[in-house]
Amino acid sequence: MTRQELLKIAQSWFTEQGWKPFKFQKDTWKAYLQKKNGLLNAPTGSGKTYALWVPIVLNYIKNNPDYKTRSKKGLKAIWITPLRALSVEIEQAAERFARGLGTNLTVGIRTGDTSQKERAAQKKSMPDLLITTPESLQLLLSSKNYDKTFENLEAIVVDEWHELLGSKRGVQVELALSRLKTVSKNLRIWGISATIGNLQQAREVLLGPKSEALQNSELIRANLKKKIKVKSIIPETMEKFPWRGHMGLHLLDEVVPIIKSSKTTLLFTNTRSQCELWFQKIISKYPEFAGELAMHHGSINKETRLWVEQAIRNESLKAVVCTSSLDLGVDFAPVETIIQIGGPKGVARFLQRAGRSGHQPGKESVIYFLPTHAIELIEASALQKAVEKKAVEDRIPYLLSFDVLVQYLTTLAVSNGFFPKDIYPEIKSTFCFQAMTEDDWCWLLNFITKGSQSLQAYDEYKKVEIEEDGRFKVNHRGVAMRHRLQIGTIVSDAMLSVKYMKGGYIGTIEEWFISKLTPGDIFTFAGRNLELVRIKNMQVLVKKSKKKTAKVPSWMGGRMTFSAQMSELLREEMYLASEYDATSGKSEELSALTGIFDRQKKESVIPKSDEFLIETFKTREGYHAIFYPFEGRFVHEALGSLLAYRVSLLSPISFSIAFNDYGFELLSDQEIDMQQVLDNNLFSAEFLMDDLYKSLNATEMARRKFRDIAVIAGLVFTGYPNKLVKSKHLQSSSQLLFSVFRDYEEDNLLYLQSFRETFEHQLEEGRLRQALERINNQKMIWRNCEKPTPFSFPIITDRLREKLSSEKLEDRIRKMMKSLDS
CATH class of the missing domain: 2.40.240 (Ribosomal Protein L25; Chain P)
Known part of the structure; x- marks a missing residue:
């Protein structure tokens, strides 16, 4: 059958459904049938499943002309998804097309939810298409004779690649692909990603830098003109001193009419606790919603989550309060309205959530933005512009994640065993490990066989044996079982x-x-x-x-933080607010904040683009110094500690530090000599790493990070199902190992990794450096104020929240507001 004939079959099936394929779908079919690899950039709800499943089936028809009467058994394609919830959707779409063309192709799911009975059946006979997660794929690689299972594999599709890219689960996928490229000779690899800033790099990470797969690949973009309408829910009376404590609940009565006038509404919250709270408050104030309102977040049991997803599909629910558990592709067309409660902290997340409304090609998406405090309206204004510009974040891939590599090597040793000379070039071909040296490799091999230099005396760390023919193999059944139980990179509290x-x-x-x-x-x-x-x-x-x-x-x-993109957009909006007297270009949100801006200007200033604002004032708590970089809470946490340390070098003074996404506060019982701070260039990026080490107690942060690394690398065992090890015991075991490496083996790669990850991922060292360079080029505006300003108020109340119960906090804030208004 020619390529044109094959494409005609797909076109006819689409016509039968009353559909018309998009250009990006047809481009992907063509590229796949030309034996190309690639990355498809397409938004949720645009028909991306059919973009890749269709050519996989067409290719099968081409290679098996008698496909209607005979079927060739065995695994032909793997579809990797980051969320188990998505697998049912993919299964339904795949079966619909396979049956529609009269093929006998079977579709199966293998995730953490798959029953033991189903797994046993799959072991005897694999489905033609297997939908699985990164963890379950690694489990398959840990089974005996996995190479036989995968030898006729023709395609791997990695769905929601943008979600996996900036995580260790992405590294798991890279390693699995490096092995399967060797085992399956005719493999085609495709990724599907929503819009991110670094799509070209995303393709390179997926296919491997300098690989043949990358040379023979395409990046296909779905240029669907998706209209997104952002509407802000603006309170009728604007508070003069904004604070976050009420979680947006003061606007509850504004939300209910929106829910009532829509067929189905999703209310997105940023945290599971906020989700619980909103659900409770709506039901208690509006009991008529009982039975029509549900909740969905990752900690609720699977049956309830699936019931909620189905109820949205058949429109038997009026509204669902949810978290990011419904961000990704669960496919339900009827959702009419989205409400985002509080700033989403990132443009990509906001666009993803907006796309759940009008979740069909060509439909307009409507998203309401509900600020949890007044200043968040600036975020709303910034997001309006981000939607117009389609300005989205990069996803930064992990490098040299040796904990994941240790786990992977043990996985291979548990199954068939491996020869280092065969596996080394495969691992070096991945993006994550392209810079690994031969010395690193020798250290890793020593680590899995001898337990590294400082653990040689303990047999429990000697998991892998070297056999006579040089094969690295796990021969102990207990070691193999414990390893399989612990495969994965998602390490959370017990x-x-x-x-x-x-x-x-x-x-x-x-x-x-x-x-x-x-x-x-x-x-x-x-x-x-x-x-x-x-x-x-x-x-x-x-x-x-x-x-x-x-x-x-x-x-x-x-604890979520602003992305770099979001911080930049917010600063631009803030600078615009400083010139807001000029009416042109002023959004509805900025207009609503006129009272707050007037008050801020009266007490202090609104900084312009070339200015950096510092405010100082005294209250009964002590002397406050507030700094406004507008860089997100993680950067502010590091900046606050860094500045406190540098100030203490000038004069002995101790601080408590508070921070939010807009700025940070240093609070002390002594007055800070701010002129001294300005004269000594304390925002310099020089000696940044040294000063961070000393200021943040980086060793303590690395020690906490090491717990996750130790679990992933299998240094500590998390326990058997229903008999998990308590997190405090895990913490103490990993802390003991951390101390051993610190004292006796400072070149231990896992120990060094804990520091590298602390700086690169937790403290965002790159962003911190850029922030310092920007601040250094700005003019310092220091205002010594009489009392807290509208900008400083959210930071102060955030600090109080850590100490007070919600009732006491509200009383305290009411008193504070009264005194400030006087």
Whole structure:
């Protein structure tokens, strides 16, 4: 069959469905049938599944002319997805097309949710298309004779590649692909990515730099003119001193009419605790929504999540309060309206969420922005412009993640074993490990066989044996089993199951939150008020409670920061606000903030593009110095510590540091000599690394980072299912190893990696350096104020929140506002 005949088959099927294929779909079919690899850049809901599954089936038809009567068994294609929730959608779309053309191709799913029975059936006979996650693919590589399973594999599609790219799961995928390229001779690799800033680099990471696959590849863009309408929910009365404490709930009555006038609404929150709170408040104030309102976040049990997703599809729910768990491609066309509660911290995330509305080609997306405090309206104004410019962030790939490599080498040793001379060039061909040296490689081989220089005396670290023929192999069944249980790179705090005393699983919650509660305490979870009865065997046993006041769980993932792109957009908007007297170019959001800007100008200034603002004032708490780089909380955390350390070198003074996305505060019981700070160029980027080490207690941060590295590399065992090791024990085991390496083996690659990741990923050293260079070129504007300003107020209240309960905080803030208004 010629290529034209094959394409005609696909075209006819589309016509039968009443559809018309897009140009990007046809371009992808053509490129695939020309035996090319590539990256498809297409938004959610644009038909990307059919862009790649169609040519895989067409290629099968071409190679098997009698495809309707006979089927050639065995795995032909793998579809990798970062989220288990997406697998059902892909399965349905794939089966629809395969059946529509009369093929006998089978589709199967293999994720953490797949039953033991289904896995056993797959072991005997693999489906033609397997939909799986990066972790489950690694598990397949750990099984005996995996090369036989994959030898006839023709295609790998990596969905939502932008999500995997900037994470260690992306490194897992790179390593798996490096192996499968060798095992499967006719392999074609394709990625699907939403819009990111560095698409060319994303393709290079996926296919491998300098690889043949990259030379023979295409980057295909779906130029769909997606209209996105951003509407801000602006409060009728604007507070003069904005603060974040009410989580946007003061605008609840403005939100309900929007929900009522839409068929289906998704309310996106940034954290699971905010999600729980909004759900509770809507139901308690508007009980008529009972049965029509649901909640969706990653800690709720799978059955409930799937029920919610299905209910959105068949429009039996009016609204869902959710987190990023619904960011990615779960496909439900009917969603009419999106409400974003609070700043999304990044342009790409905002666009992704906006795209869930009008989630069909050609439909307009409508997204409402609800500020949790007034200053967030500046973010709304900045996002309006970002949507127009399509300004999105880069995803920065990981480099030299030796913990993932140690895990991968052990995986290969558990299955068939490996010869270093064969595997080394494959690993070097990946983006992540292109700079690995032969010395690094020898160290890693020593590490998995002898447990590194300082652990040689302990047999538990000698996992891999070197056989007579030079093959590296795990021969101990216990080692192999423990390794398989721990494959993966997502290391979170130990998760405990939440169950009713009488039975019934509700979801999972992080140990660090539950450890703060005592039996009898009431907490909100999955939309219910629950009373803690006891904790037993990694299970939180609860019963329903009728009490109204409850603690809302907070999850470790709740700390989000501005992306570099978002920070830049915000600064541009802020500079515009400084000149807001000129009416041209002034957005509705900036107009609404007139009162706050007037107050800010009265008490201090709004900085212009060439200015850097510092405010000082005294309250009963002490002497405050507030700095405004507008660079995001992670950069401010590092900047605050750096400046506090440099000031202390000039005069002995101690500070408490507070920060948010706009700026940071140094609070002391002594007055800072600000003129001395300005005269001594304390924002210099010189000696940055040395000063950061001393100021931040970088060793302590690296020690915390090392826990994750130790778990991924298999240095510490997280436990068996239903008998997990408590996180405090994990922490103490990894801290002990960290101390051993620090004292006896400073060149240990995993020990060094913990520092590198602390600086590169947690402290964003590159961004920090750029921020310092920018500040150094700005004119310092120091205002000694009489009292807190509107800009400083959110930073002060954020610090108070850490110390006070929500009721006490609201009382305290009311008093503060009263005194400031006088």
